Amino acid sequence: MFIYNRHRRLRKNESIRSMVRENHLSTNDFIMPLFIAEGEGVKVEVPSMPGIYRNSLDNVKKEVQEAWDLGIKSVNIYCKVSDNLKDNTGKEAWNPNGLMQNTIKLIKDTCPDMIVMPDVALDPYSIFGHDGIIENGQVANDQTVDALVRMTISHAEAGADFVAPSDMMDGRIGAMREGLEENGFDNVGIMSYAAKYASSFYGPFREALDSAPVDNMEIPKDKKTYQMDYHNAEEALREAIADVEEGADILMVKPGMAYLDIVKLVKDNLQVPVSVYQVSGEYAMIKAAAEKGWIDHDKIMLETLTCMKRAGADLITTYFAKEAARLLNDQ
Numbered sequence: 001m002f003i004y005n006r007h008r009r010l011r012k013n014e015s016i017r018s019m020v021r022e023n024h025l026s027t028n029d030f031i032m033p034l035f036i037a038e039g040e041g042v043k044v045e046v047p048s049m050p051g052i053y054r055n056s057l058d059n060v061k062k063e064v065q066e067a068w069d070l071g072i073k074s075v076n077i078y079c080k081v082s083d084n085l086k087d088n089t090g091k092e093a094w095n096p097n098g099l100m101q102n103t104i105k106l107i108k109d110t111c112p113d114m115i116v117m118p119d120v121a122l123d124p125y126s127i128f129g130h131d132g133i134i135e136n137g138q139v140a141n142d143q144t145v146d147a148l149v150r151m152t153i154s155h156a157e158a159g160a161d162f163v164a165p166s167d168m169m170d171g172r173i174g175a176m177r178e179g180l181e182e183n184g185f186d187n188v189g190i191m192s193y194a195a196k197y198a199s200s201f202y203g204p205f206r207e208a209l210d211s212a213p214v215d216n217m218e219i220p221k222d223k224k225t226y227q228m229d230y231h232n233a234e235e236a237l238r239e240a241i242a243d244v245e246e247g248a249d250i251l252m253v254k255p256g257m258a259y260l261d262i263v264k265l266v267k268d269n270l271q272v273p274v275s276v277y278q279v280s281g282e283y284a285m286i287k288a289a290a291e292k293g294w295i296d297h298d299k300i301m302l303e304t305l306t307c308m309k310r311a312g313a314d315l316i317t318t319y320f321a322k323e324a325a326r327l328l329n330d331q
């Protein structure tokens with residue numbers, strides 16, 4: 001046969017394949033999530049997330065140093081606080097000596113160049129397990145935004161490089177930007193969870209932080225009045241545009257694998273860094289299937305992460321950060 005386009009010429013061997021490769025995964029792409037526990041000497045594996053631990057601060061120090069040595073440049077932080085610190089105002093979230101604030105200080109002391117991005121949302125501090133303050137049986141937007149601004153400023157005071165609001169209240173990015181500017185933190189950035197969907201992929205995370213919405217007839221049983229409906233795509237663009245106008249530096253799409261069309265949509269329409277979150281349920285699925293021997297763990301891990309880059313993500317928050325970094329460093 002005479003065929004003009006023999007596409008297979010560019011796939012002949014690994015040398016030519018590596019030369020024409022369009023996307024590359026690197027340790028610079030990763031943001032590593034960390035679960036922090038109170039106390040000392042605590043290292044508890046999250047049952048549905050093999051290899052992921054809730055660590056007390058002494059262990060976090062080791063964990064962060066190890067990540068830095070592997071080439072990981074950034075961490076997202078999530079704290080699990082005891083029930084007696086939870087209420088409906090979430091005020092523990094801006095305690096200057098709170099677990100989050102102490103974690104930020106410790107990480108900046110251990111690895112000054114590590115980009116520290118604490119999570120901003122009230123759920124770990126809420127008796128109701130919601131991302132905001134409950135009033136008249138609903139998550140009250142504007143009161144919650146006030147609380148998130150206080151939380152943001154306390155993170156900045158502790159030394160955060162970016163804050164990462166995952167709450168999905170309206171108008172919070174502008175309010176947080178204003179709060180940061182007014183308090184002299186013009187260099188602290190915002191990675192906004194712009195398109196965060198009400199997803200069932202977050203189950204293992206809520207187990208890790210004991211932060212699921214509580215079962216109570218008086219309050220919403222899920223987060224659908226603030227997180228997005230997974231039937232929608234255009235709406236993600238409206239959220240993303242609003243967040244950029246309000247001053248977001250990086251936009252986050254979440255979850256990851258089932259939402260790569262949203263990553264592409266946002267990246268194609270807005271010229272800002274886009275991050276994607278490969279969430280706890282995605283991690284759990286891969287771990288479980290690999291444990292059964294049904295899929296190849298390492299290959300699937302690198303494939304899913306690389307496909308996120310191909311979809312347009314500049315950054316990936318992933319529980320695989322350290323494992324993937326080790327493989328990439330060995331290559």
Ligand code: PBG
Binds near residue numbers: 204
């Ligand atoms: C809460 C928050 C959640 C996640 C990150 N921040 C859970 C939720 O919205 O209920 C999920 C992350 C994951 O599943 O890995 N503000």
